[in-house]
Structures are given as structure tokens and as C-alpha cells.
Amino acid sequence: MVRFEDLQLFVRTAALGSFSNVAREVGLLPGQVAAAIKRLERDLDVRLFARSTRSLRLTAEGDQYLPFAREVLDTLREGQDRVRRESTQLHGLLQVSAPSDLGRNLLLPWLSEFRRQHPALSLRLLISDQVADVFRDPVDVALRYGVFDDASWVALALAPWNRRVLVGAPHYLERNGRPQTPADIAQHHCLLYSLNGRAHDRWRLGDQTVQVTGPLYSNDADIARRLAVAGEGLVYKSWLDVHDDIEAGRLEIVLAQYQGESTPLNLVCPHRKQYSPAVQQLHALLRSHLDPLKQELPPLASDPGLIA
Template sequence: MIRLEDLALFVRTTAHGSFSGAAREMNLLPAQVSAAIKRLERELDIRLFARSTRSLRLTAEGEQYLPYARKMLDTLHEAQQCLQREKTELQGTLQIAAPSDFGRNLLLPWLSDLRRNHPQLSLRVLLSDQIADVFRAPVDAAIRYGRIADASFIALPLAPDNQRVLVAAPAYLEHHGQPATLTALAQHRCLLFQIRGRVHDRWVFQENGTQRQVVVSGSMISDDAEVVRRWALAGEGIAYKSWLDVSQDVREGRLQVLLEQCGGEPAPLQLVCPHRQQFSPAIQQLYALVKARCAQLTRNP
């Protein structure tokens, strides 16, 4: 008889591409994962993986069996969710990935509100500006900026009209003045964000109905968007940030929006799930909460 635990380990091993990766996620030893795969292979009387000392890949039979394994696990998960929908109290563990700046300054207090209403719900929050792979990473949902073109994801809008804005602290503007045009940004100290080794030094705007790209420069670069925001607050230069990330700073006078007549680059915020079956009651409540709170902050700069 096929064990569901073995089936789940097979699916996670294919996602990680190794026994050790699946073992780390499931808090097991690699040998335990290997034994589970061997049991499954004996039950099916097929070879699922071609193994060598340096690689692990699916066989043709493994490739054929994988979608059925996923479907069986998804069906089981959906049945469990159906049984839980009658419960008003959320339980279990909700694992969320979110951008660093948005996560620290907005999402964390909102999650505290969710926990107060559902004290039986456990949260695991991963904050990083690296894009989480919701198929490989151990998360139930990810909050992401940008448009999602991959049809294999379930992407639900949280703040579809959000844009980027130019901001600087009053202290910086007092010493360096405000840029009167986009061209003048070249004469200012700009605070730059880096992701996957690429520095984002080409800022995109809409000026007089035309898209315009401006090349900027600066001596302060970080791969953490929250660091860029803190530099801006400290008066170190001009930042190009999502409105959601700086809206409270602007409203409270810590930052000032510049060149408002130039529309910033769209930065829609979305909630991403790998499968619709994983849109659990906990994720539904998270989605409704974050969408409502974002609507209170969103504006057209």
C-alpha cells in the first residue's frame, strides 16, 4: 500500500532536485527520504529516479507519474480544507514570503491583528527581496511586486494601481535642493537597489504621456529595499520607491514626493499561490486583510 508520506516526499524531492533538499524541508535525514522513495518504487514496480553520485533526475516513468502524485496530494489537501471550512477559528501554520520593506513596516503589524483574532493560527514569515519560488520554497503564499505573467501561478491583486515615487528627506532637499526635471536627477545622489546582482539604475517614468527612462547614479547600493528606505530617511539621497512602502513616511513628513507630475513606474502588489487548491481559509483571510489595508494607503501620486 502506498504511503501518503512517501508520495509527499517524492513530490518534494522533484521540487528540490535532491534527497537532502527534501529532507531539510521535512526535518528528516536524507537516508529517510531515500528509503521512502525506494518503498514507493517497490509499490509501483517502477524506477522513479535515475541516481548517480552527482545527480538525481526523474526517469520517463517518474515524469509520467509526477502529475498524478501531485493531483492525489492536492485532492487530499482539498478534502481536508472542506472539513475545516465549517470552523470559524483558523488553525495550523500559515507560511508567507514577502518583500523586506513592505513586510517589516506594513505586513508585520497586520499579521499581529490576524493573530489576535485567531490565536490558534501559527505564522512563519520569510522576509526577503529575493523572489520566492512558491513551488520550491516551503511557503503557502507569497506577496510580490510586479506583474505575474506565469500562468502556472494563482495571482490575486492586492494593490493593482500602486506606483513608484521619487522621495527624499527634507534634510537632503535643504542641502541639495529639489530636482526641477527628470534630467536633473543625474546631478543628485540617488539611492540604488540591487537584486540578483543587477543594480537598478535606470528609472522609468511617464512624462507627457510618453515613457521615459532616466539613468541615475549613486554611491550607496543595497540588495535590501528597507535599507534604501532608511538611507532616504537619513537624508542620504533620493530614492525611487513603491508608494505603499513610503506612504506613511510621506504623510508624517519624514519624506517628500518629488516631480509628482511625472508618473512613476507601475508596481502592482499581488498575492501568489502555486495552486487554487492551496487558497485555504487562512490565506483567504490574509488576502482580504492585506487588500483592505492596502486600499487605505493607495493613492495616485
């Protein structure tokens, strides 16, 4: 009989491509993972992986079997969720992915509150500006900025009103002056970071898009925010990421009369997960914290000719 744990290890091995990587993730020895795969191959009477001293890859049969294994695991997890749905006490593990700024500066205290409400629930948080892959990364739900159009996931709105703003530290603006038009930004130090694997170097303000360069670049968006607070230049960020700095006077909005790019925040998850009690209650808690922040979003300047 096929074991549930063997199926889990097969799916993770297919995603990570290594017995050692899977062993580190789940706290087993590589030999134990390899033994589980051999046992599954024996139960199925088929070879799932082609092994060599340097590589591990799915066979044609393994590739054909993989989506069925995923579906079986998903069905079993959904059954567990439904059995527990009537209980007010959440159990198990919820794995959450979030962008770097949001995860460090807003999400951590909210997740701590969620854990206090549900002490039997374990949380695993993945902080990264790279888009999480639901099959490769062990993620149940992800907080993501922007429009999401993957048909296999559902986007639950958190902050559809959010937008980007151009900001700089007061002492930077005193030294270098304030840009008066979007074209002036090119004369300033612009703080760049990677977004979805590429440099975020095209900044849209109103109906104008400015190609920017700068002396400082990071693969972590939170580093760009910190550099801006330190007075190293201008940064174009989600308002949610910088609103604490604006409220505290560490950063000021520049060119407020030009509307920044819309950047809605969503909680995204596979369709089967949207009815999970843990996902529904996490979504409700996040909305309870984010909805009041909408009132703090500065209104656009009054010149309608500058707003796209």
C-alpha cells in the same frame, strides 16, 4: 500502498535536489528521507531518482511521475480545506511570501493580528525580493507588486492604485538640491537595488525613463529605503514602502508632478487555493488595512502636461 508522506518527500526532493536539503526543511535525517524515497520506488516498482556520490536527479520515469504526485497532493489538501471550510476556526499551516519592505514594515503587525484571530493556524513567512517559485519554495500565497500574468496562478487585488514615488531625505535635499526635471536625477546619488534578479536602474517619471547609476547597491530593497532615510541619496520606491517615512517627515516626495510607474499589489496563489478559507480571510484582512491607505496617497501635482 503509497504513503502521503512519501509523496510529499518525493516532490520536495525533486524541487530541492538533495536528501539533505529536504531533511533540513522537514526536520528529519537524510537517511529517513532516502528511506522514504526507496519505499516509494518499491511501491511503484520504478526508479524515480538517478543517484551518484555528487548528484541526485530525476529519472525519465520520475520526471513523468512528478506532475501526478503534485496533483494528488493538491487534491488531498483541497479535500482537507473543504472539510474544514464550515468551521470558523482556521487550522493547519499557511506559507506566505512577501517583498522585503512590505514584509518587515507593514505585513508583520497585520499577520500578528491574523494569528490572534486564528490561534490554531500556523504561519510561515518568507521575506525576499526574489519571486517565489511555487514548486521550489514552500509557498501557499505570495504578495507581489506589478502585473501578474502566470496562467497557473490567480491574482487577488490588494492595492491596485499603488504607484512608485521618487523620495529623498530632507537633509540630503538641503545639501544637494532638489531635481527640477527627471533628467536632473542623473546628477544625484541614486540608491539601487535588485528587482526580479536585476538592478532596478530605469526609473520612469511621467513619459520619461531615466537610466540611473549610484554609489550604493543592495540586493535588499529595504536597505535602499533605509539608506535614503539616512540621507545617502534618492530612491524610487513603491509608495506603500515609504508612506510611513513620508508621514513622519523622514522622506519627501521629489518631482511630485511626474507620475511614477504603476505598481499594483496583489495576493497571488494557485487557482485551487483562492477558495481556501485561510486565503480568503487573509485577503479580507489585508484589504481592510490597505484600503484606508489609498486616501493618504498624495494627489499628483496639477500640471497635466507632466503626467503620463
